[in-house]
Amino acid sequence: MNIVVCVKYVPDATADRQFESDNTVDRVGVDGLLSELDEYAVEQALQLREKREGEDIEITALCVGPEKAVDAIRKALQMGADKGVHVVDDAIAGSDSVATSLVLAKAREKIGAEKKVDLVMTGMASTDASMSVIPAMLAERLELPQVTFASVVESQGEVFRVRRDGDTATEIVEGRLPMVLSVTDQTGEARYPSFKGIMAAKKKPLETWALSDIGVEADQVGLSASWTAVEGTEARPPRTQGEIVTDEDGSGATALVDFLASKKFI
């Protein structure tokens, strides 16, 4: 089985994230890393290989992003992915979800030209834009079954059966390979790279492709080709800390209820 896991390089959510003057996300001035939510996809790919002992399963980490984004691929390789593909091209900067899904789909086609791709995996969302639309867009572009937001993944042969926790119901969704599969953070903690994994990752193949390698024109991507435009960004004024009381013999509850009453919540 040939698995491609899409991984995104994002600004660290715990750092001071900012926008550039052209309203794109600052991906250089803030430390970046493999999106936490994509780690779950890498983890599920690795678990699939462990569960399906004896099968020949290859895992490729695919990343679209600036040069520094190679760190996201490295992390996936350290966790246990076999190969990396990094699509990097100055023209890509500022791409919206529609353009990004095009680049990912074309890169998957090129990977598939060498060896048929059975499974495209992603996290449930990125931790920066948090749109959650890339898996659905990939399924649309690649004309593959969309099995998404999986919180539990089970498979037998070519049939995958997942649990999807929706807003109003929990569903069991079934699809057959080849497919696009996105997994949530409920699938289980992602492993930390071991020392052995970190050393092994250095020797794993990592290819760097430009847009011309995957048959995408520069004018199909980037900020100018984006189908959406950010008009303005504004930092929310920081919240100012209100009163903090320390509870002593019930005084906390009284003060709390007085506060809620003063705000007319009671």
Place this chain on the structure above:
Amino acid sequence: MSEILVLVDHVDGAVRKPTLELLTLARRLGEPSAVFIGDASQGADTLAKHGAEKIYVVDDAEIKPYLVAPKAEALQQLVEKTGAAAVLIPSSAEGKEIAGRLAIKIGSGVITDAVDITSDGGTPVATQSVFAGNFTVTGKVTKGTPIITVKPNSAAPEEVGAAGTQEQVSVTISDAAKTAKVIKSEPRKATGRPELTEAAIVVSGGRGTGGDFAPVEGFADALGAAVGASRAAVDSGWMPHAFQVGQTGKTVSPQLYVAAGISGAIQHRAGMQTSKTIVAINKDEEAPLFELVDFGVVGDLHKVLPAATEAVNARKG
């Protein structure tokens, strides 16, 4: 006036509140037309009452058993048929996926998780809250028919009384859209409390509950609030994932958010930071959430909440 399509979110025919908010927002842009996928007999009146001039009913048994893709196809055919000026979709996981597929199908830009929509000469301008609520972003779709998904609580639904003329629409669902099959669906049990994302007040519990949510639930019920949980509480198995507030759970923006025994990691703050008033109860005075609060109690939630519940109930008489 141009037509604005609003995809109706419903549970077995009962229209959910966010759809009514979307109809209100759609009226700022043009004439709202509801798109009802399923049996509209129960919901049509509600939709008309909240501004739907037309209701396109796609009652096709071929859609229901499959995930997302057939709904995107149905919407595509309606956009082409009506020449709609924009499509508004509730920002659920499914709504966003429908929006994503529709964007590719009709060659249009998509904006997700809007918290407000205004009109710039009929062109929708969407407001989003990003980076854990630290930034407000406004944006437009610049190509095709704007597709915007909108979060719950983005507008107060207005009753305006519209025609609500129903039109049965038949759509063609491709075989390619019928590849991810929903083989079982188990509705979430009703809790009797307000829906988490729609509630005016939310009371959430975290690690500090130690697994005992009774004080949190008691206080929530006294205030008529929804109950939420931090990821730590969900990961510990104390509450189902549907109750999780935060980056990978629900984003809430109520009038009042009460956090009990929640330290306030960035992932949690991302889900509640835009709440109007924030209150925290925590034993640890160093808990980062205290930095955001309008009012905080350093104390044991197991003592503070039951006493506060009693006091609230006493005041209500």
